């Protein structure tokens with residue numbers, strides 16, 4: 388009787404030890420981009436592809452930005468700043484590929500979406516590593532991505548007139564995190580997005596957001612040394628101006644968000660799980676070598692800690 392071919396042996400082993408079969412399963416990642424980008428754009432597509440290739444993990448781009456709105460690629464829902472969150476939660480829950488947990492790579496405004504998924508998403512699969520590239524985490528004191536063109540001046544004036552009015556909040560996404568330090572009262576009252584995400588309103592703090600955010604295994608905060616889009620650039624590290632003044636820029640550890648630990652940044656930092664990274668270049672101009680150095684290690688399968696944190700489904704009575 389002839390010896391079985393090696394391939395048959397492999398099949399036999401799989402049958403005998405079905406439990407041992409899937410040895411190293413790579414954790415997938417999703418890329419959440421900023422305003423004015425689309426998954427099909429060359430830059431973003433090759434960014435996702437390169438990260439996938441270098442890390443050996445599969446990357447997904449699931450959100451487009453079209454006609455001033457975020458739109459889901461596999462259609463579940465669409466909408467502006469307020470209404471994409473629910474569909475995104477559903478999207479993430481429905482993707483079988485992500486069901487064992489996943490990593491998030493955020494670009495610019497996409498980081499706030501990523502954080503909303505982590506903080507608000509009920510019973511979703513766990514997010515393990517969150518790599519934030521140029522995110523306006525503490526807000527921004529200027530309209531992002533707007534130059535000096537006619538439309539920008541128009542928008543700028545509209546925003547200066549009534550940045551926190553319902554109309555502007557509903558129609559212009561960036562105002563969801565525009566934060567003028569000398570107008571904190573209106574910001575806290577009228578800004579729809581960031582105060583909630585940052586647990587900034589004393590009477591409305593939700594401990595669940597903190598619990599979820601601080602369950603991350605790693606939080607990588609990448610800031611660009613010459614960022615002229617985020618004002619101040621330190622917002623990428625959760626640094627910001629003090630309330631009531633435009634100077635000095637407080638380092639993250641001196642902000643109230645950190646010292647009072649509104650969302651668990653301090654908890655994460657004290658556990659050694661926050662990496663504050665500064666790279667040369669303008670907004671989002673990350674070099675390939677810095678991608679390899681600061682992003683790829685967190686996407687590799689072996690980057691996971693042994694005891695990964697399982698998020699269990701909790702049912703809360705109203």
Ligand SMILES: *[C@@H]1O[C@H](CO)[C@@H](O)[C@H](O)[C@H]1NC(C)=O
Nearest residue numbers: 506507508509593595596703
């Ligand atoms: C806190 O947030 C969670 C998750 O979004 C939600 O289920 C819960 O009802 C919130 N709690 C309060 C008191 O608002």
